[in-house]
Amino acid sequence: MNPIKIPIRKIIELVLRSGDIDNRFNNASTMNKGSAAHRKIQKAAGDNYKKEVSLKLETEIDSTPVLLQGRADGIITTSDGTVTIDEIKTTTLPLDIIYNQHKQHLAQAKCYAHMYLKTHENPPVSIAIQLTYYQLESEETRQYTWDFTAKELECFFADLLHKYGLWLRHERQWKITRDDSIVKTIFPFGTYRKGQRELAVAVYRTVCAHKKLYAQAPTGIGKTLSALFPSIKAMGEDKAEKIFYLTAKTVTRAVAEDAIQLMAQKGLRLKSITLRAKDKICLNGDATCNPENCNNAKGHYDRINDAVMDIINNQDLITPDITTEYADKHKVCPHEFALDISLWCDVVIGDYNHVFDPVVYLRRFFGDESGEYVFLIDEAHNLADRVRDMYSATLKKSAFSQVLKALRGRDPLTSILRKALKQINTYLAEIREGIRGSSHVSKNLDEDLKDYVITFSQAAGEWLMAKKNNPDELYGEVLALYFDISHFIMIAELYDHHYTTIIETRSSDVIINLFCIDPSNAIATGLERGKSSILFSATLAPLGYYREILGGAPDDYILSLPSPFDPNRLLTVTHSGISTKYTDRENSYQPIAQAIYAAVSHKKGNYLIFFPSYEYMHKVYELFNDAYQIKTLQQQSDLTEDERTAFLAHFDEDNQETLVGFAVLGGIFSEGIDLKGDRLIGVIIVSVGLPKLALRHDQIRDYFDHKNGQGYDYAYVFPGMNKVLQAAGRVIRTESDSGIVLLIDNRFAMAKYRGLFPKHWAGMQTIRNIAELDRQMTEFWSRF
Secondary structure (H helix, E strand, C coil): CCCCEHHHHHHHHHCCCCCCCCCCCCHHHHHHHHHHHHHHHHCCCCEEEEEEEEEEEEEEECCCCEEEEEEEEEEEECCCCEEEEEEEEEEEECCCHHHHHHHHHHHHHHHHHHHHHHHHCCCCCEEEEEEEEEECCCCEEEEEEEEEEHHHHHHHHHHHHHHHHHHHHHHHHHHHHHHHHHCCCCCCCCCCCHHHHHHHHHHHHHHHHHEEEECCCCCCCCCHHHHHHHHHHHHHCCCCCCEEEEEEEHHHHHHHHHHHHHHCCCCCCCCCCEECHHHEEEEEECCCCCCCCCCCCCCCHHHHHHHHHHHHHCCCCCCHHHHHHHHHHHHCCCHHHHHHCCCCCEEEEEEEEHHHCCCCEEEEEECCCCCCCEECCCCCCHHHHHHHHCCCEEEEHHHHHHHHHHHHHHHCHHHHHHHHHHHHCCCHHHHHHHHCCCEEEECCCCHHHHHHHHHHHHHHHHHHHHCCCCCCCCHHHHHHHHHHHHHHHHHHHHHCCCCCEEEEECEEEEEEEECCCHHHHHHHHHCCCEEEEEEEECCCHHHHHHHHHCCCCCCCCEEEECCCCCCHHHEEEECCCCCCCHHHHHHCHHHHHHHHHHHHHHCCCCEEEEEECHHHHHHHHHHHHHHHHEEEECCCCCCCCHHHHHHHCCCCCCCCCCEEEEEEEECCCCCCCCCHHHCCCCEEEEECCCCCCCCCHHHHHHHHHHHHCHHHHHHHHHHHHHHHHHHHHCCCCCCCEEEEEEEEEEEHHHHHCCCCCCCHHHEEEEEHHHHHHHHHHHHHHCCC
C-alpha cells in the first residue's frame, strides 16, 4: 500500500484552527513580498544556517501509511551540536498582533523538529525552535525561542495525528471507493467522435509522462470529456493526485460539470467542486469578511470542520449553489468553505487565477510541496492575456491626490500619511512635466518611485491599523489605494527583462504601468505547480507560437486535430474586394452593408456580423438599417449578464424572419456562445481582427522583434486572427448544422493570413464583388 502524501501544514491548519475570519487588513500580496524578506533573513543568518530544508517522514495514522511533507525555513547547527528549527513569518501587521497567532506557527515548527529528529542518525535528545517575525514595512525583526525534548515533541505529534485520524480515514476510504468506480467506468458514449480518441490518448500519455501538451481541438470533438476522462483514468491508477480544470469563463465551467455528471450517471464516484469568486458567492453580497459585519465570519473556524465533514459525506458533485446551501446551514463563509472543501475533492473546477495569479493562487495546494496535480486548461488561447494582466500593475496620480485632498486630521499617523502622499504626488507631477508628448517608455524600473511607494505603504498600513476598529468615511479609499500599492510593490519585485514601464499623461493625471510584455515565464512558473498540464482550445494556431507564449518548451507535446464535421456543410468565402484598413474605412461602410445583405438574403435565418470596433459597427449598422428591411440587433457596450442573455434569446430557431445581429469581434458574443442548429446559420467577419495600434501592443512587437524577429505577428496578427477563428467557430456546432462564414477584408487573401486558416477551410472561395458572392450563396443554399 503506497503511503498517502500529506503536507504537514494541512494537518495543522485543519486540527488547530479556531476563531473568526477577519480580512479587514489582510492582503495576500504580502505573501509575495514576504518571499524576498525570507531570502534576506536567510542570507544574513550565516554559514551555520541551512535554508529551505525539505523534510519527509513516513509513519502511520490509525494503521494507514502516510508520508508527511514539509519545508523548514531554516535549520541552524552550531559547532557544539545544538540544532535549531527556524520558522520565519512576515507581516504588514504590528508584530504584537501577529504574535497572537504564534500557537499555529509554533506547532508547525514543532512538527518540523520532530520530523528532523526522526529522520537523522544520532539525533540530539532535545532541539530548539525559533520563531522569527519580520515586519515588512519597518523591517523590524523579533525572535522567540523554545527548547523541547524529543519525548515532548513525540507526544505533541502523536496527539496531532490522532486528531487528524478521522479525516484520514475518510480520505482513505473514499479513495478506495473512487478508484474502484474509476476502474469500472467506461467512456460514456458507445463510440468516440472523430479525433476524440486521439485527443484522449494524447492526454493520458501526457499525464503519465508528467509532460505538457498543447492541443488544438476544433469544436465538435468533445474537448472537455476528452481531457477529463483520461485524466480521471490516470488518477485511478495513482498517476495523478488531483485534477484542476481551469477556464476563463463561467459557462465553460458548467460544461466541465456536465461532463462529470455524465460519467457519474455511468457509475463514476468522484468528488468535484466548482469554485466561484468571493463577491459572487458571498451570502452578504458585499464580501465584507470580518466578525463585526458578518455573522458567518464570526466564529467561522469553530464551525468549519463540521461543515466540511457534512458536505463531503453527503455530496459528490459540489456546485456553487450546493456550497452556499451548506454554508448557510452551518453559518460559515461560503468562499472560505469552498476552498476548504476543495482539499477533499478529486477535481477542482475554477478560474485561471487559482493557479496563475501571483496574489490569489491556491497556496493551500501549491505551498511547501507540489502534489501530483494535473492542470486541464480550457480556452487556452485566453491565458496569455489574462496572465499578462495579472502580472502588470498600474498607479494613477489622481488616486493619490484625491485621498490627499480628502484626508483630514492632525494626529501623528495622519500627518505621516499626508506627508507620504505629498511626496508621491510631487514626484509624479515632476514626471509629468518631464515627458515630451503624452507618453514615455522605459525598460527600467523607477527605483525612486518604488521607494516613495514603499514609504506610503508603511504609513498607510499604520494608519489603517489605527483606524481598523473605528473606521472613518475615508477608510475604504485608503484601504483600496493600499491594496493597489501592495500589488504595485509586488510586481516591482518581479520586474525584469519581461517588463517595460509605460508612462502616460492625461490632462493633469499621470499613469505609471509596469507592463508584463512576455507572460511566458509567469505561466511556466504556474505550470510548475503541477506535474502535468494539458492546454487546449479550438483555436490554438500557430501551435509553435502558443507553446512559446504559454510557457512551453520545444520538447513539450503539440497536437492539431481536424474538424470532425463534414466540410461540405460549411461555406467559407473571402471577399477580397474591400479594404477595412483604418485609412480606408470611411469608403468601406456602403460596400460592407451591401455584402452583408447579399450574404443574408439567400436563406431565412439568424446571422451574426462582427466588427473590429463599436464605432465601425455603428456606422455600417445605420447604413444597413436605412437601406434594407431586415430585422437587426446591435450589441451595446458593458452589457449586464441579463442583457447578454436577452440578446442571445432573440436567436431562436423558430424565427419567422431573418435576424441580423451586429456585434464586436473579440467581445462576449464572438466566443463561448453555443447557438446550435438554426439558431445561427451564418457569421460575417469584417477585418482581420488586428488589435488597434497602441503603445502596449507596440511594446510587445518590439520585444518579440528583438527576441525572434516576429514582433508584428506576435503583437497583432496572431491575436487578431484568433478572434476571427473564434467568431467563425460559432456557426457549426453539431454534425447536422450547416452555414456560411464570410470574411471581408482584402488582407484575407494574403499568405500570412491564409496560412492560419484551419484545415477544414481548404475549400475557401475568394470573390471580389457582389455578383460572385450571390453566386456562391445561391449554389451553397440550394443543397440545404
